[in-house]
Amino acid sequence: MKTKIFIDGSEGTTGLRINERFMNRDDIELITIDPDLRKDLAERKKKINESDITFLCLPDAAAREAVQLVENDHVRIIDSSTAHRTESDWAYGFPELSVNHRNSIKEGRFVAVPGCHATGFISLVYPLTASDILPSNYPISSFSLTGYSGGGKKMIGEYEDANRHADFSAPREYAMSQQHKHLKEMKWIAGLDREPLFSPIVADYYSGMIVTVPLYTHLLNGKQTPESVHTYLTEYYANQSLVHVMPFGAESETNGFLSGNHLTGYDGLNIYVTGNEDRILLTSQFDNLGKGASGAAIQCLNIMLGCEDDKGLSV
Numbered sequence: 001m002k003t004k005i006f007i008d009g010s011e012g013t014t015g016l017r018i019n020e021r022f023m024n025r026d027d028i029e030l031i032t033i034d035p036d037l038r039k040d041l042a043e044r045k046k047k048i049n050e051s052d053i054t055f056l057c058l059p060d061a062a063a064r065e066a067v068q069l070v071e072n073d074h075v076r077i078i079d080s081s082t083a084h085r086t087e088s089d090w091a092y093g094f095p096e097l098s099v100n101h102r103n104s105i106k107e108g109r110f111v112a113v114p115g116c117h118a119t120g121f122i123s124l125v126y127p128l129t130a131s132d133i134l135p136s137n138y139p140i141s142s143f144s145l146t147g148y149s150g151g152g153k154k155m156i157g158e159y160e161d162a163n164r165h166a167d168f169s170a171p172r173e174y175a176m177s178q179q180h181k182h183l184k185e186m187k188w189i190a191g192l193d194r195e196p197l198f199s200p201i202v203a204d205y206y207s208g209m210i211v212t213v214p215l216y217t218h219l220l221n222g223k224q225t226p227e228s229v230h231t232y233l234t235e236y237y238a239n240q241s242l243v244h245v246m247p248f249g250a251e252s253e254t255n256g257f258l259s260g261n262h263l264t265g266y267d268g269l270n271i272y273v274t275g276n277e278d279r280i281l282l283t284s285q286f287d288n289l290g291k292g293a294s295g296a297a298i299q300c301l302n303i304m305l306g307c308e309d310d311k312g313l314s315v
């Protein structure tokens with residue numbers, strides 16, 4: 001029997017990409033909504049309750065509202081918004097972090113998809129705090145470079161406006177007040193004592209991102225080098241189809257440059273470990289619309305349905 005899927009917010013950036021990823025699947029029956037009624041509360045309620053699984057690809061407030069519309073006990077929710085990521089009765093949709101994360105997605109009724117910057121940060125930090133290589137009180141910082149589709153339809157419109165301001169042609173730093181919406185999940189999921197100093201930068205390309213966490217080796221537990229951390233992360237993520245630790249020194253293949261758009265269109269995430277005996281840089285490279293949003297949402301669906309993680313995904 002096919003799984004009935006409804007995408008609430010199917011006309012948005014994340015919703016459209018989830019739709020695309022279902023094109024060649026015969027185990028899914030998509031429930032559609034009349035475009036004129038896609039914001040009509042009664043119609044959305046009807047569609048959500050007809051579904052086995054509903055994806056929420058909505059702004060936070062609309063995602064919270066949608067959860068209140070669920071009446072049938074069999075309906076399961078995968079929410080791509082920030083609304084429920086740090087709620088204890090929601091599974092955090094990052095299965096590679098631990099067996100517990102994977103099981104809570106598999107059995108979960110309510111699953112929150114990680115934020116894009118948070119995905120990059122947590123992929124690097126969680127394994128290190130889990131093993132105590134990184135003390136929970138480390139004064140951690142991170143910077144992140146993202147394509148403009150991370151800002152959804154509104155930001156895409158601003159970047160693609162023929163009359164845009166010249167500022168849009170250069171990378172732009174933002175969230176400098178240290179109140180970015182992903183800070184809470186970064187701290188909570190990664191098991192840190194405090195929120196990171198976080199500096200995101202949005203640039204003039206459609207999608208893809210790199211998130212970097214710099215570390216001083218003398219503040220880590222044990223004698224750590226880029227090689228030892230690389231070996232540890234490689235073993236941590238061994239056999240994962242969507243998270244890959246790149247061979248040590250792999251950045252030399254692109255002359256020491258890592259490009260923000262390298263994994264555009266893909267749903268996997270690559271990790272690089274670089275640096276020297278004093279300072280290590282951990283970098284994750286992925287697509288904000290892939291492992292950073294729709295790819296991760298579909299991976300969660302696959303796990304909930306008992307399929308391979310990467311079914312229908314581009315890796």
Ligand SMILES: NC(=O)C1=CN([C@@H]2O[C@H](COP(=O)(O)OP(=O)(O)OC[C@H]3O[C@@H](n4cnc5c(N)ncnc54)[C@H](OP(=O)(O)O)[C@@H]3O)[C@@H](O)[C@H]2O)C=CC1
Pocket residue numbers: 008009010011012013014015038039040056057058059060062080081082114115116149150151152153154288289292293
């Ligand atoms: N883009 C990205 O890289 C990522 C996005 N996310 C999160 O995913 C969610 C969706 O983001 P994204 O796809 O980028 O956003 P978009 O702005 O591209 O799309 C949101 C969609 O929701 C629709 N919508 C708004 N309010 C309602 C409502 N009350 N009822 C039904 N539909 C509504 C919008 O309608 P309309 O078309 O009329 O505007 C739009 O089609 C957000 O919470 C976002 O933060 C998560 C990770 C990454």
Ligand SMILES: CC(=O)N[C@@H](CCC(=O)OP(=O)(O)O)C(=O)O
Pocket residue numbers: 080081082114115116117146147148149150151155181182200202292
């Ligand atoms: C370029 C840009 O603006 N990006 C967004 C992140 C997109 C995202 O991941 O949003 P969710 O929290 O809903 O998952 C931002 O930094 O706020």
